[in-house]
Amino acid sequence: MSSLADKIQKRVRAKGRGSVFVPADFLDLGSRANVDQTLSRLVDRNQLRKLARGLYDYPRVSARLGVLAPTPDKVAKALAADAALQTPGAITANQLGLTTQIVAKPIYLTDGPSRSAKIGRQTVTLKHVNRLPAAGKPAGDVYQALRWLGRDGVTADVVRQLRSQLTSSAKRDLSRIAKQAPAWMRAPLHDVAA
Template identity: 30%
Template sequence: MNLYEKVFYFIAGHGRGWSFSSSDLIHKFTRQEIDNTLSDLVEKGKIRRVSRGIYDYPKYSELLKTNLSPDIEQVAHAYARKFNWQIEVSGDTALNILGLSTQIVGNYIYLSNGPSKKYEILNKINIQFKKSALKNIGFKYKESSLIVQALKTLGKENITNETILKIQKQIDEKMYDKILKDTKTSTDWIYEIIKEICSKKSDNE
């Protein structure tokens, strides 16, 4: 396998939708190898540059015959790894990512222990990192943080069966058991709803 194939194989191994920076490859390749190969991969349409220093292996829609928009969560976490930040999705952004808000979003907000920064990615979408005290940083999986932040923002009295079904549609069933273990320390009412979300009831309806 030549260098080009090795780099692409490593990227493709993370699956479609993965966002990354050169720092995600530095333990495998030299800086010069990475820079040269990423430029070639972008030029050949194998990967996409979504912002300065941030790339993705885009998901492709057979129906639309085009690459889909970047996965915002993936892009945010690529930035976090690049700068060694800890981040936490904001409540409103969690609602948008989980399809619980009808607002058209051009600005996604994440709380961070790093400096406040704003970046523009493809399609004029902005990701904003706000320096803040992080409260839910103990979660291992980004899905856990998304669900907890969304439920907190909605409030207990506003959670309906429709809410639960919408969240279920956005979360891979393979993550259910991991999320349940990951969120055990959540507020009681939030954890009870997470148990409903991860119950796989929708399969039997």
């Protein structure tokens, strides 16, 4: 039987460099106290890095830049645990090619508790919301991007661009969640899904 440290290291390595973890990810391997103590020892041996209280990563290392910070997406996923998580509208709009704006302070939406973590100079925030239509799916990204663009920002060009990027499965999801959207968004969502 291998030690708890070996089991944690094996799981961490399987996820790869750049992965972010919370102690709850290892509670199936041992008690909370044992997991916390083992994580602390792995940090002391420089096998893991402590990012913030209860937040660890297996850092990526660049030959030129040294140890790299984790991506905000990975930090948000670790903080959200099993709760639904949705990328904010400004980020999805950028990823979908609808804007060149880059978000300096990412605020992710979740149906879990609101939380935040300061990693270096950047703060990753999770904001609780009651409804997250199609969270984590392309349809959810389109929903949030249109919501961020607003009524005046959703043009025929935006609709055409989104329609060309979505799969038929994502379009079906978009049609389903259109009922939950504000009145002004329903027509553009149906147009994108057409």
